[in-house]
Amino acid sequence: MRPVAVVGIGKTPFGAFPGRDLRSLAVAAGEKCLENGHTAPSQVDAFFLGNFAGPSFEGQNHLAPYISTALGIQGVPSTRVEAACASSGSAFFHAYTGVASGVYDSVLVVGVEKMTSQPTPRVTEILAGAGDCSGEIRAGSTFASLFAMIARRHMYQFGTTREHLAAVAVKNHANGALNPDAQMRKAITMEQAMAGKPIADPLNLYDCSLISDGAAAVLLVPAERAGEFTDKPVRVLGISQASDFVALDQKPDITTFPAVRRAAGKAYQMAGVGPADIQLAELHDCFTIAEIIAIEDLGFAGRGEGGPFTLEGHTARTGDKPINTSGGLKSKGHPVGATGAAQICDLVLQMRCEAGERQVPRHSLGLAQNLGGSGATCVVTILGIV
C-alpha cells in the first residue's frame, strides 16, 4: 500500500435550491474540485459517487456515469456507493483503497443529495429506508424516533440531560453562523434549543439535522505525486469502514456504536495516533445525541461523559477539542449522500488554514466520522499535514 493525499476539494453551498437538480449540484462540486486540484477530467481514472436515495428523490438511477460523463470524465470505472448517510464517506474509503493499492492514480469522489423537492413526510419516509423496513420502520419508526430511543436509553444509563443535548445544537449553530456555505447561518440560545417543537420525545426540532440539497467532492492521488497538483496536500493517515446490524433492536447496547469503535480503532492504529492527539474533528451529528455518543466512541471522553464534555465547552471552536467547526449536519446542513465528502472538505479547509472566521489554531491532525443509519455503517478518516 502506498500513501495517499487529498489534493482537491469542492463544495456547493448547502440549502434548499428549488431550481437545481441532483446532477447540476454534483457537477458544480466536481468541477470546483478538479479546478482546485489542477486536474483535467481526462486525467481522472476512476469516479466514485456517494448518493443515498437519488432514485427515490428524483426517479433517476444509474447515477455514477450520469454524473461523471456530465463532468467530462469518459470511459473510466464510474461507481455509485450507497451506505445511507455514510454513502460518500464509504465512496471516499473505496477511492482511497483504489489509490493506495496502485490500481488508480487519480480518483474523484463526489457526494450528492437533492432532498427538498419532496414534502417532509415523504422525505421522512425515504430516509426511513435506511432502517429495517421489515421491523422497526413497519412499526412506525422514523430516524428521529430511533435516535430518540437511543437518547432516552443514554439518559437512563448515564444521566445525560436535555441540557446536554441542547448544548450540542447551540455549539454547532454558533459555528455554522460563521460558515458562508452553511444552510442555517443562525446562532441559537440554550432556551431556544430546549424549547423546540417536539419531533420524537426527548428530541425536538433543534436536535435534528436539516433537510438539504448539496454536493461535495474530493480528489485523491498518490502522496508522492501530490506536489504536482497542490501546494497544500493533506495526507490520509488512517481510514477504516466498519458495519453492524441495521435494526436498532438487534443491538445488545444502543448507547454505543460498535461500528464507530471498530472503525476508529483501526484508523487510529493505521495513523499511529490516539484520541488525545486529534486536534479537530467533524462528527456525524445527524441528531444531537449522535455527536455525544461519537465523542465517547472515538475516545475523546469516557462512556456517558459526552454530554458534560460538551456542556463544559471542550468541543467549542475555542475549546481544546473543537468539533464540527463547519456547523455540523445540524447547521451546515445534511444532504445525506454529500455529508461524508463534505466532512473531508471541511477538515481540509481547516488544515490548509482556509477556514476564515472559524479557523482554529491547531489544525495539523483532524478526524472525520461519518455514520450510516442508526450505526450500521461507519467510516472514520484521520487526515494530517506531513
Add this chain to the structure above:
Amino acid sequence: MTDATGTIYTETVIYSATEAFAAEVPYQTAIVTLDSGGRVTARVLGERVRIDDRVARVEFRDGVPFFRKVT
C-alpha cells in the same frame, strides 16, 4: 417464558411521522426486551410507558406487535 410479555428497554413518542403514519401522531413506539429473550420494536397502546415498565402484547396488526402496560 413467553414472547407475549416483556420489559421496556427504551421508548419514544413520535410527533412527526412518515407519510404512512402521519394521521396517527402522536403515538408511542418502544423496544421491548421479551421474557423469552431477544428484543422487538413495538407500538404501545394506552398509558404511556417508561423504561423498565412491564408490558404485555395485546395484538398483532400487519405483523407489528402492539403492547400495553401491565399494572
